[in-house]
Amino acid sequence: MKILHTADWHLGKRLDRFSRLEEQVSVMNKIVEIADEQKVDIVIVAGDLFDNFNPSVDAVELFYKTLKRLSNNGKRPIIAIAGNHDSPNLIDAPDPLARECGIILIGHPHAKVQEFELENFKILNSQEGFLELKLNQFEYPIRVIHTAYANEVRLKQYFGEEKEKALNDTLAAHWKSIADEFCDENGVNILTTHLYMNKRGALLLEEPEGEKPIKIGNADMVYSDAIPNQIQYTALGHLHGFRNIGTEEKPVVYSSSPLCYSFSEAGQTKYVSVIDAKPNDKVSFEKIELKAGRQLVRKSFDNVDETVAWLTHNPNTLVELSIESDSYLKAADRKRIFQSHDGIIYLIPKVKNFENQKTDIVEIDITKDLEPLFVDYFKSKNANQEPNEDLVDLFKEIQKE
Known part of the structure; x- marks a missing residue:
């Protein structure tokens, strides 16, 4: 099974007074081309779909058109979650119509997606923060634990934990509970989230210049050791540079933004990640360069x-x-x-x-x-x-x- 992981589109973003929409159209076209050329089976967009809570009409139009093309007329499922720049309600609003095209939009971290079936795939199981999909061309399912962005207080309210308890422990317990119940060795197991995550003991990763910060102190730090053992690949959003903070056997990947969005990113190469996965085996992934934009x-x-x-x-x-x-x-x-x-x-x-x-x-x-x-x-x-x-x-x- 081939999975394309992308994130941090920030559609509608400007660089000071300068519009980036024309460049965004170009790079969205490139992502669609890669999905088609690589014969990708499923796409995950890990948050910050838009640059603000009230995106322009042009940005919204580009978003829907891109997702429709990525879905290949409903043959390829798309899972897109909200990031810290997105309005959860705006992301959720078109979900009933989007499902007709195989597009699953998730605005809230505790969301339960309505089960549905199309010609080429169906949702076998949906729980709060969890999806299991069966694609016709595979004998095995793909399971996706999903946690869209919410601030620390809201996350703890959603998951019913004590406010004094560290966010890392809250999420670790939540993810483990789902994985232990639903993620056995007979399917592909993926986690996607839009949070500031780092490897325990590693240097702090710099958040992008001009980005709304997620990390304030260490109370809201999430460490990669919170990821359940059953998870084969973690698709992250938020940091704009490509990096794997996991291991070769179990990658935990920021796929990068599709364009350089601040001068602190000047000179960065941007990528999408294309993952090869099958049950009960380590995944392999390739980062594919996005050559678009100024x-x-x-x-x-x-x-x-x-x-x-x-x-x-x-x-x-x-x-x-x-x-x-x-x-x-x-x-x-x-x-x-x-x-x-x-x-x-x-x-x-x-x-x-x-x-x-x-x-x-x-x-x-x-x-x-x-x-x-x-x-x-x-x-x-x-x-x-x-x-x-x-x-x-x-x-x-x-x-x-």
């Missing part, structure tokens, strides 16, 4: 001409640009830079040796008009440098308000 780059220059030359020769990038110079950038230079490239997300000007520059104390004449007073004040705070035209124009706009 590359995120952090660049530093000390010369405007070199900056413009690099930008002109690297148009298919999104750039965080730092320019160090002897004085503040002139408005004409800023205009040249932005006209040379449409993907400059941040422009960070730096003045060389700013701290060491000495200026004479200038007495400010408070009888002047506001605009020259602003210029004098700016010069007094910035090593006698004149404010550029953009700043002066902004000051004039503020005056008008």
